[in-house]
Amino acid sequence: MSGENWRQERKTLLATLGPPLFWLTLFFLVPLAVVWAYSFGRNVGLTEIEISGTFANYAQAIQPLYLGIFFKSMLMAAACTVICLIAGFPVALAITFAPDKAKAWLLLAVMLPFWTNLLIRTYALIAVLRNEGYINLTLGWVWKQVGLVLNVPPFVPLEMLHNNPAVLFGLVYVHLPFMVLPLYAALDRLDRSLIEASLDLGAGHFRTMMLVVVPLALPGILSGVLITFIPALGAYLTPDLLGGPDSQMIANVIERQFKRANDWPFGAALSFLLLYLTFVMVAVQALIQRRRGAR
Amino acid sequence: MSSKPPIISIEGVTKRFGDHAAVDDVSLTINEGEFFALLGPSGCGKTTLLRMLAGFETPTEGTIRIDGKDTDGVPPNRRPVNMVFQSYAVFPHMSVADNVAYGLKIDGVAKAERDRRVEEALALVQLEGFGGRMPDQMSGGQRQRVALARALAKRPRVLLLDEPLSALDAKLREAMRFELASLQHKVGITFVMVTHDQDEALALATRCAVMERGRLIQLATPSDLYEFPNSRFVADFIGTVNMVEGTLKTDNPTEAIIATKELGDVYIDHAVLGNEGATLYLALRPEKISLFRRDGVVPPKLEDCPEGYNVVAGVIDHIAYLGSESVFKVILTNGRQMLVIRPNLTRWDQEDFVEEQPVWLSWHACAPAVLAG
Numbered sequence: 001m002s003g004e005n006w007r008q009e010r011k012t013l014l015a016t017l018g019p020p021l022f023w024l025t026l027f028f029l030v031p032l033a034v035v036w037a038y039s040f041g042r043n044v045g046l047t048e049i050e051i052s053g054t055f056a057n058y059a060q061a062i063q064p065l066y067l068g069i070f071f072k073s074m075l076m077a078a079a080c081t082v083i084c085l086i087a088g089f090p091v092a093l094a095i096t097f098a099p100d101k102a103k104a105w106l107l108l109a110v111m112l113p114f115w116t117n118l119l120i121r122t123y124a125l126i127a128v129l130r131n132e133g134y135i136n137l138t139l140g141w142v143w144k145q146v147g148l149v150l151n152v153p154p155f156v157p158l159e160m161l162h163n164n165p166a167v168l169f170g171l172v173y174v175h176l177p178f179m180v181l182p183l184y185a186a187l188d189r190l191d192r193s194l195i196e197a198s199l200d201l202g203a204g205h206f207r208t209m210m211l212v213v214v215p216l217a218l219p220g221i222l223s224g225v226l227i228t229f230i231p232a233l234g235a236y237l238t239p240d241l242l243g244g245p246d247s248q249m250i251a252n253v254i255e256r257q258f259k260r261a262n263d264w265p266f267g268a269a270l271s272f273l274l275l276y277l278t279f280v281m282v283a284v285q286a287l288i289q290r291r292r293g294a295r
Numbered sequence: 296m297s298s299k300p301p302i303i304s305i306e307g308v309t310k311r312f313g314d315h316a317a318v319d320d321v322s323l324t325i326n327e328g329e330f331f332a333l334l335g336p337s338g339c340g341k342t343t344l345l346r347m348l349a350g351f352e353t354p355t356e357g358t359i360r361i362d363g364k365d366t367d368g369v370p371p372n373r374r375p376v377n378m379v380f381q382s383y384a385v386f387p388h389m390s391v392a393d394n395v396a397y398g399l400k401i402d403g404v405a406k407a408e409r410d411r412r413v414e415e416a417l418a419l420v421q422l423e424g425f426g427g428r429m430p431d432q433m434s435g436g437q438r439q440r441v442a443l444a445r446a447l448a449k450r451p452r453v454l455l456l457d458e459p460l461s462a463l464d465a466k467l468r469e470a471m472r473f474e475l476a477s478l479q480h481k482v483g484i485t486f487v488m489v490t491h492d493q494d495e496a497l498a499l500a501t502r503c504a505v506m507e508r509g510r511l512i513q514l515a516t517p518s519d520l521y522e523f524p525n526s527r528f529v530a531d532f533i534g535t536v537n538m539v540e541g542t543l544k545t546d547n548p549t550e551a552i553i554a555t556k557e558l559g560d561v562y563i564d565h566a567v568l569g570n571e572g573a574t575l576y577l578a579l580r581p582e583k584i585s586l587f588r589r590d591g592v593v594p595p596k597l598e599d600c601p602e603g604y605n606v607v608a609g610v611i612d613h614i615a616y617l618g619s620e621s622v623f624k625v626i627l628t629n630g631r632q633m634l635v636i637r638p639n640l641t642r643w644d645q646e647d648f649v650e651e652q653p654v655w656l657s658w659h660a661c662a663p664a665v666l667a668g
Contacts, residue, residue, distance in 0.1 A: 193380045193381075194384050194386060194387075196351055197380055197386070197442075197445075198386075198397070199371040199372050200349060200350075200371050200372070200377055201372075201377065201401060202373075202398050202402055203398075203401045204370075215388045
């Protein structure tokens with residue numbers, strides 16, 4: 001009744017849809033269109049850009065140097081996603097099977113870092129990982145205790161910061177909630193009696209996991225992968241603060257074009273290549289989902 | 296009953312969740328080939344007991360033996376039992392044939408043998424040719440058959456059924472009832488069924504265990520449960536009953552008289568073996584009461600009672616005509632309401648009585664079940 005009526009009531013529709021549409025258009029679509037236009041322009045002077053319809057920026061963007069950084073960014077994001085999946089699946093499972101009272105607290109524990117400012121979290125990681133950081137302090141103390149009994153060389157702090165592993169560690173740390181929440185949502189929906197039926201029919205826990213739980217949680221796994229991979233691909237702050245000279249990702253390059261290099265058209269072209277990449281991935285996921293649904 | 300050792304023996308089993316005893320010191324044995332029903336209202340512990348047989352719950356105390364072996368510490372996947380879940384739990388991402396083959400694949404049964412047994416199991420539940428279908432293309436009744444076939448394909452020693460008919464509509468439920476019975480006959484496997492539906496239990500089971508609040512109240516054949524309940528709870532839970540409180544007045548080896556406020560003195564044709572003056576309960580089934588018109592004043596004569604006993608006067612308050620039978624709500628002169636069921640043996644039987652009509656109610660000396668508590 002009312003569910004059908006609102007489609008016909010144009011005024012109501014306009015009143016509810018209007019403001020968000022207006023907001024999205026003015027502050028998202030229009031700026032995006034401007035940047036998109038820039039990607040076909042060239043610098044004429046310090047602040048002026050002429051939209052000339054050139055493809056030169058894109059041609060520059062697909063040079064080996066930048067393609068390499070694109071490729072490396074994808075590799076980092078993929079590694080981050082795989083680690084998040086491997087680490088997040090057991091966490092999501094544990095929350096699913098936790099007693100109802102504990103569930104909310106466990107979910108809060110997953111969400112809490114997520115609600116903390118990214119900059120603060122990243123600096124906290126630096127405090128943990130740096131040469132005088134908590135890990136090295138602890139290791140040094142243990143080393144010293146060992147030195148009391150055994151003859152060992154002096155402690156050399158582990159280099160854990162400003163390199164690729166540090167970036168990967170940071171990316172996993174930041175993006176783990178993105179993976180855990182969709183996984184949890186998918187696993188929590190799963191009918192428990194399906195798991196029990198599998199056990200009842202003779203399968204152990206591992207085979208039940210592989211033959212029943214994972215296939216049925218696949219939509220959740222797919223969306224978790226996508227939701228983790230996309231922001232990881234565009235990560236900027238993490239490689240900037242935790243990475244070394246060779247760990248820059250595509251977002252760092254884009255930032256440099258807009259700021260230090262002052263080459264907005266090239267930065268815009270790089271940005272849109274990243275955006276197209278994202279579109280392709282979302283499309284692929286939608287295709288997979290639809291095929292599963294159609295079956 | 297049988298000379299063979301019982302397939303399942305439950306010895307002093309208690310299951311506690313926190314302070315609450317879901318199953319409280321239950322002992323019973325189930326024989327090979329039986330169709331056994333665990334019957335009781337929701338929350339009586341019957342499902343917990345079934346889940347302990349399947350291995351999804353472990354007893355807090357007591358021992359469960361299946362096929363003579365102690366099941367303590369044996370996980371569900373290593374027990375010679377299979378379960379048909381209330382929600383059927385058919386794997387939605389597998390075809391019907393893959394569902395049925397699942398347990399066999401896990402057991403490492405070779406493909407040719409597996410295919411043969413899948414076909415056999417599907418034929419058993421009359422789903423030949425449905426192997427290629429996906430579960431979401433099937434009705435609820437068909438999905439249940441898939442769950443049955445899947446469990447039976449493993450050839451378990453015991454098949455556990457959790458409320459097998461509760462999710463089906465009334466017509467299908469009746470049809471499935473007969474099918475389950477004939478299926479059990481065909482495969483000869485012991486069936487253990489949990490149900491809250493007394494009709495289901497009475498129609499299917501060879502023996503029923505009636506449970507209440509975690510305790511086993513009575514273990515008997517369906518007809519014994521109905522005709523010889525051991526408590527007010529069982530008499531009330533199984534079928535409908537007119538329950539009347541009274542005190543023991545006379546108790547001889549061949550007869551007893553129980554004084555009641557509502558039915559006067561009731562004559563019983565057997566000894567009660569109680570203390571005189573003890574409080575007793577009479578459970579009188581509606582169909583065991585006869586109805587007579589009270590147009591004349593003379594009460595009907597009963598050949599098995601002394602005159603004046605087991606006859607009371609009342610007025611028909613309401614008649615529910617159910618086709619095969621009619622249910623009469625009769626208000627006695629003292630205000631007590633009694634239910635009477637009368638079969639409509641001829642096509643004009645229902646015309647004999649109308650609402651507001653004065654009637655006599657009478658019952659034989661053997662009709663009431665005498666209950667101590």
